[in-house]
Amino acid sequence: MYSYTSIPVFIAVVESGSFSLAAKKLLITKSAVSKRITLLEEELGCRLLNRTTRKLSLTEAGQQYYDYASQSLALAEQGINTVIELQGTPRGKLKITVPMSFGVNHITPFLAEFMTKHPDLEVDMELEDKMVDLVQGGFDLGIRIGHLPTSNLVAKRLTICRSILCASIHYLEKYGEPQKPKDLSQHNCLRYAYFKGGQNWEFKSSVGVSSVLPQGNLTINNSEAIRRVLLDGLGIAQMPTFLISKDIVSGNLKPIMTNYSLPIHAVYVVYPERKHLPLKARVFIDFMVEKLCPEVPYWDQAIFEN
Incomplete structure (x- = not known):
């Protein structure tokens, strides 16, 4: 049934706000996304999305369907993560966004060690100084520095930033x-x-x-x-x-x-709020906390401790 197989496509369209962005996120064509949504609406017998040349918006039925569909997808992802954790080995793709200068100087120098330690992980790191939407971009984690705006993201302090x-x-x-x-x-x-x-x-x-x-x-x-x-x-x-x-x-x-x-500000790792943090994300956070040193980061030690 399309109502089951189309759930990830429908959610990607809603969260990204467009068919083209959803297609990019799902690694399929825009026409494939459009066709899947059309078939889903035909199967359910109602329109889920209002389409204009400028934007997409949910109908009342679309909002109801999204509320249940997003919960079901989240539960499915938690089930996958639970099975992976039972195996004790983090695997899959870890997608993270990091400020460019900080990432080049203090994340990439440790990537070889991290990936050698976790060979079943694939890391997709995007270097971008401008703050991006984690959910819309499909990111598991983000590194952010300084004041954090109010959001639904969970934030963990990694170290200080002087x-x-x-x-x-x-x-x-x-x-x-x-x-x-x-x-x-x-x-x-x-x-x-x-x-x-x-x-x-x-x-x-x-x-x-x-x-x-x-x-x-x-x-x-x-x-x-x-x-x-x-x-x-x-x-x-x-x-x-x-x-x-x-x-x-x-x-x-x-x-x-x-x-x-x-x-004095701080360096944070942020991630979407969820019941269980995936193992692949947790091992990366623990690794970076160890490397960056929460109280006195290694780059400050030569300046402030001599």
Whole structure:
């Protein structure tokens, strides 16, 4: 019966919001998706989706069917995961989304060890600085840094994320070194487009908190690119230590205004809320907690523990 075999297709269409995205997620053609939904509606004797040129929306019957279908698919997936866990071996595809700079520097260096340890797993990792929808994208896990918006996702803290205000020696020799937050108005401040702490930079001292709206001629949506232009002496930036710790130790970048502290954020792993976390996801989380060190991440140890 199409009403059973079409459940994954129907749910993919609803959650992705389009036939083409559902087809991409399911690795089938758009026409195959459309045909399956049409046959399902014919079998049930009612329309499940309102189709327009711009978007899809559920009919009343479609909403009722989706509520039950999504529960049944979730139960089926839990059954599969339970059987896999009984075998004691994580297997299948683990699809994760990770911020680009963090992923390149602190996830990929450990992937060979992780996959050697779990040879029956296939990892599909997408590097993307912009926050993506885990459910719509079919992701099992996501790594996120900083403030987390309210959502239905479960979040587990992996480690802390400190930031340092810094610049190259060349820049400071040419333009001088700011001593307090208001001095930054005289400097070229380089900004990260997706910074989740807001547009303002906040500095805490013994006399309170100062907030500065940075002004500069460059905004980039990738922190590795900001690091590159920092090293080239273009300006001053607030940078995560996970990206610049080696530059600080080597002296290529110099911390400035160190009598002020910047907000400390965290690195989280997030995943869709479910009754049982699949074994493939759980072993990856446990592995990364061990590697990243929850209290003092390894990239901070050379800076803050010497």
